[in-house]
Amino acid sequence: MTKFSNASDIPKEMMYFTYDQWKQFISVETNLQSKVMFEILYYYGLRKGELRGLTWRNVDLVNKTLFVKKQITDRGGSVKEFQFSTPKTKSSIRTLPLNKVLLSYLKMLKNEVSKEYGFNDDYFVIGDAFPVASNTITSRKNRNCKLAGVPQIRIHDFRHSCASLLVNNGANITVVAKYLGHTKIEETLNTYTHLFNSTLNEVVELIDKLE
Numbered sequence: 001m002t003k004f005s006n007a008s009d010i011p012k013e014m015m016y017f018t019y020d021q022w023k024q025f026i027s028v029e030t031n032l033q034s035k036v037m038f039e040i041l042y043y044y045g046l047r048k049g050e051l052r053g054l055t056w057r058n059v060d061l062v063n064k065t066l067f068v069k070k071q072i073t074d075r076g077g078s079v080k081e082f083q084f085s086t087p088k089t090k091s092s093i094r095t096l097p098l099n100k101v102l103l104s105y106l107k108m109l110k111n112e113v114s115k116e117y118g119f120n121d122d123y124f125v126i127g128d129a130f131p132v133a134s135n136t137i138t139s140r141k142n143r144n145c146k147l148a149g150v151p152q153i154r155i156h157d158f159r160h161s162c163a164s165l166l167v168n169n170g171a172n173i174t175v176v177a178k179y180l181g182h183t184k185i186e187e188t189l190n191t192y193t194h195l196f197n198s199t200l201n202e203v204v205e206l207i208d209k210l211e
Contacts, residue, residue: 015153016161017042028147032109034140037126039102040066041155045162045180048155049073050087052131057121061107064098068181072131082131092181163192 017025022042029035040046040054049071058067070084087093098106106125113119118129126132137155145152153161159180166176177188 014160015151015157016164017150017153017158019165021148021150022161022165024148025144025150028144031140032105032112033126036102036105036109037132037137038141038144038158039105040126041158042161043099043102043165044096045159047071047088047092047159048134048137049085050092051126051137052082052124052134053084054125055122056110056125059106059110059125061103061110064103066096066098067094068096069093080130087181089181089183091178091183094178094181096179160192163188167192 026035026038026042029038037051040051044066046054046068050068052072053070054066054068058069059065060067068087071087072082073085109125113123113128116128123129124131126137141155142152163176163180166179171179173185173188176182176192177185180188182188182191
């Protein structure tokens, strides 16, 4: 996996988990719904509002896909006063294939929550009849970071962690842009220039070895 040559390669306003740090982080999570929540944030790079807006209607366990089509915004700070809105851009509306681990967790979670009285497909994947509160996500993240002994990154930094994971494992710029729901490839390049610069350096090193 690509590693940054020094700390100056990483923009100060951007933090991320390395894959090893992520494994430490998720290893301390014991709650199934919270585990699903962080798996979605890390492996799919959803924005917090997109995560909170996911209902079971957006999860296709048969075709193994996750459909991002809306996000949640709160009014007055109460989850009971939430409202749906369209994602940031048209490109943010996207269908993503589920990986094996998350698919398994989602099946277990749906089996668990479907036993609750009144459950239906409009229930939130992370939450119940109401979406999970923003501060609940942050509190759980803080708890896990402390227990795992990893840096306290922000919730949005899971999105940066996802980008880092994709780039460092060979995903091309077009795939990364589509996966994260960016409108233009330029947006992805401008945001993650440091990641692609590291990849370019590796290419040059490969060429040098041929000399």
